[in-house]
Amino acid sequence: MNTILKYTILFIISIKMAFTQQATLIEVDKIKFEELNQTVSLIGNIISKKxxxxxxxxxxxxxxxxxxxxDMVKKGQALLNIDYNNYNWLYQIANSNLIKAESVYENSKVETLINTLDLNRMSALKNSSVFNVSKYEKLENNNKILKSKEIISLAELNISKNKQNIAKLNLQKSRVKANFTGFIDRKFVEAGEVVPIGQVLFELVSIEKLEVFAEIPSYRARILEIGQSIKFKTSDNIFYEGKIRSIGAKENSKTRTTKIYIDFNQEKKLRKILINENINLLIPVSQGEKSLTIHKDAILKREGISLAYIVIDNKVQIRPLKLGEAVGNRFIVYDGVKNNEIAVTKGNERLRPGQLVNIKNKENE
Known part of the structure; x- marks a missing residue:
């Protein structure tokens, strides 16, 4: 009797041990809809607006x-001279020619006036015996000639004025000045060189007006709006906040990216910001939308296919998934699972479809 009881107990224990060996211990996480308020980090640069x-x-x-x-320069500061004396002399010549043209015009007006007075006096004597027809006709013709000369001298005066303006403008251009306050990033010429019109002399960069520039994936740019607040941080984790100034209307067909520009408060000088410095833009994933998500530890990769084990009645089923982008420690999932289903997050590497499981963290069911 004792022997039979002993064997019965051993049989029950062996059955329990076999069951325990078949039911693999796992950890799980619930598949659920979440509001995606997270951000993704994208690389951008600090650039100068000028x-x-x-x-x-x-x-x-x-x-x-x-x-x-x-060198740092201020707006209007002289950078170099190009044949300054030569252009100064040309300006002086233009001034003299203008004075000459003014005098010629004044003389022509006086001559016309004198002739007009003589013509008027002679015209008043038409009914008199002393009226001289020949002299009258001569004065009349001379008046026409003098008026024509006056018109010509006025035109010459206008030409001289314009030549003086051009000479003055060229004199001003011969002394090259800074368009705005900034620093000389590059110098391309030396004293003594002969330069043509349009020769690049310097590269001038402003450090007063900066902005953030980035080329971000077009699908992320679509949910952004002009004026929207965007945070970014420097490589040493100093945070700034700015507003989107512009979103590109054109996509780069090779990189599938779109340009964005962000203004930010430069008065918040936590440290010196360098032009072309890399920063991390914190771009929102969505505008408060809800999406079905699955924990990243539930994802298995097999021959390029994303898979996950789903627990149903203490047994696992394997499902192929169609995943979206990563959001924190979760993936957006478009197909393969449903809301509130339970996915295996630990112990899933050695599971087989239909295998019995014991859930360790039942609070996550």
Whole structure:
């Protein structure tokens, strides 16, 4: 009797052990809809709103350089002279020609006036015996000639004025000045060189007006709006906040990206910001939309296919998934699972479809 009881107990224990060996211990997480308020980090750059190549507006020899590469300059500060004396002399000549043209015009007006007075006096004597027809006709014809000369001298005066304006403008252009306050990023010429019109002389960059530039995936740019607040951080984890100034209307067909520009408060000078410095833009994933998500630890990759084990009645089923982007420690899932289903997150590497399981963290069911 004792022997039979012993064997019965051993049989029950072996059955329990066999059951325990078949039911694999796992951890799970619920598949659920979540409001996607998370952000993704994308690389951007600090750029200057004002970055220009200073070019020569006149041709000639560079007389003198006033700045070197790396110098800070103020708006209107002289950078170099191009044949300054030559253009100054041309301006003086234009001034003299203008004075000459003014004098010629004044003389022509006086001559016309004198002739007109004589003509009027002679015309008043038409009914008199002293009236001279020949002299009258001569004065009349001379009046026409003098008026024509007056018109010509006035035209010459206008030409001289315009030549003086051009000479003055060229004199001003011969002294190249900074368009705005900034620093000389690059210098392309030296004193003594002869430059044509349009020669690049300097690259001038403003450090007062900066903005963030980035090329982000077009599908992320579609949910952004002009004026929307965007945070970004520097490489040493200093946070700034700005507003979107512009969103590109054109997609780069090669990279599938779109340009965005972000203004930010430069008065918040936590440290010196460098032009072309890399920053991390924190771009929102969506505008408060809800999506079905699955924990990233539930995902298995088999021959390029995303799979997950789903627990139903303490047994697992394997499902192929159609995943979206990662959001924190979860993936958006478009197909393969349903809301509130239970996915295996730990112990799923050695599971087989239909296998019995014991859930360790039942609070996540």
């Amino acid at each position: 970055n220009t190549k200073v070019m020569s507006a006149v041709s000639g020899k560079i007389d003198k350089l006033f700045v070197e590469e790396g």
